[in-house]
Amino acid sequence: MNFTLKQLRYVEAAGRCGSITNAAELLSISQSSITAAIDALEQALGFDLFIRMPAKGIQPTPSGKDALSHIRNFLEQTNHLDSDLRSIGGQPVGALRLACYVTTAPHVLPPMLKGFVRDHPGVRVELAEGDMVSVVEQLLDGSVDLACTYSNGLPEQVSFTPLFSAPPYAIISADDSLARKPSVTLAELAERPMIVLDLPFGRDYYTDLFHSRGLRPRIAHSTRSSEIVRALAAGGFGFSVLNIRARESARPEYVCLPIEDYTPPIEFGIISIAGVRHPRIVRAFLDHCAKISSAGIFDDLVVGRSGDSLKN
Structure with missing residues (x-):
């Protein structure tokens, strides 16, 4: 043939x-x-x-x-073979295809890639994005080598490498009376209109936080954009719940408050196809991410419990 x-x-x-x-x-x-x-x-x-x-x-x-x-x-297999053959006797070379959950990409990709591309000049990183369903599909159909996403809702065909815990936090207008508190409870939030991030797994995850406490959130607005979530919260249209804090401090109109009574936090990390031997270029990236995670590079993306409220 x-x-x-x-x-x-x-x-x-x-x-x-x-x-x-x-x-x-x-x-x-x-x-x-x-x-x-x-x-x-x-x-x-x-x-x-x-x-x-x-x-x-x-x-x-x-x-x-x-x-x-x-x-x-x-x-x-041929792409991996080409990468491994080119890497013999030196640094990994070739293309690393990486997908990332769209709402987290602007915040996690820069610290992930900065040191990696500096230390591996022969590597070309090809980026893709999508919702939590899409990035898993891209991994499973071979469109990407790795994907960055949360730990919930993952199929058994993938292996998850955690990078950091991402507890949910409340984002609310700085003019709201709750903004003066060091932390909030789900019951306090349930009294206010909610702006929900309406993406696969996201909407159910955020509303289930309340349902697990016997509460029913008052959903007033829904959007697929985390930036619109922040803008609406800053404008006083209600509160929202997110997991990763924006690195920029461009909006003093809202604050990020730890939630006292949330369920165990989900993890953010990298998924790969389970049970396969990764090419050298993929192993190098996983090792790099493990090192920067241990060094605390992602710590400023997390809003913790009481005493860790942050103005954004």
């Missing part, structure tokens, strides 16, 4: 994009090159990989889905 790595990459991109046009744009090649690769592989395999749908793109056939899974696994 004769096909090339280039053809496999073209076919995989078409399957991932769901469109020959989008795959061609992604790879900066002609649409005819994508089509030729699909035709050649279908002829070699003896079955159709995709259903062509005019004006709607392409959709994998059942056999095509299985083939794409094998192709992605194979391409993943």
Whole structure:
């Protein structure tokens, strides 16, 4: 059976994009090159990989889905082999593909990457983002090598490396009477309108904090943006609950208050495919993150219990 790595990459991109046009744009090649690769592989395999749908793109056939899974696994192995071979006798080189939970990315990625890219000049970091469901899917389908996310709701196919505990905290207008307290309780918060971060796992996690105490939060606003959450809280539209504090201190209009009676905090860390041997470049990044975590580089992202209220 004769096909090339280039053809496999073209076919995989078409399957991932769901469109020959989008795959061609992604790879900066002609649409005819994508089509030729699909035709050649279908002829070699003896079955159709995709259903062509005019004006709607392409959709994998059942056999095509299985083939794409094998192709992605194979391409993943070749990428790792290339990285390891290039790294023999020296520093890791190549691409590290890293996904991150979108609301945490601006706060955790800079400290993660700063020292790593300095110490590993031969490494190119390719970043992706998404909600907690999306980053796991990107890891499982081979789109990324690692993903940064919280510990809740993870499937058994992934391994979780914790970096720091992220207890929930309240964010509330500096004009609210609660802002003068060193900490708050869930019961005190439940008396006020809530601004909820409405992302997969996030909404249920934040509302379940109250439900576990027999309380029902008064949800007044919902948004998929943590920046809008902060802006609404600063504007006095209600309180919200988050886990990671913004590093910037650009909004004196709100404060971050520890919550006294929360359930055990969730962990923030890095997920990888369980039970696999990682290439050198991935191991180097995991080792780097473990070291900076032990050094306390993430401590200023955490709002603790009573006595740790912070103006943001």
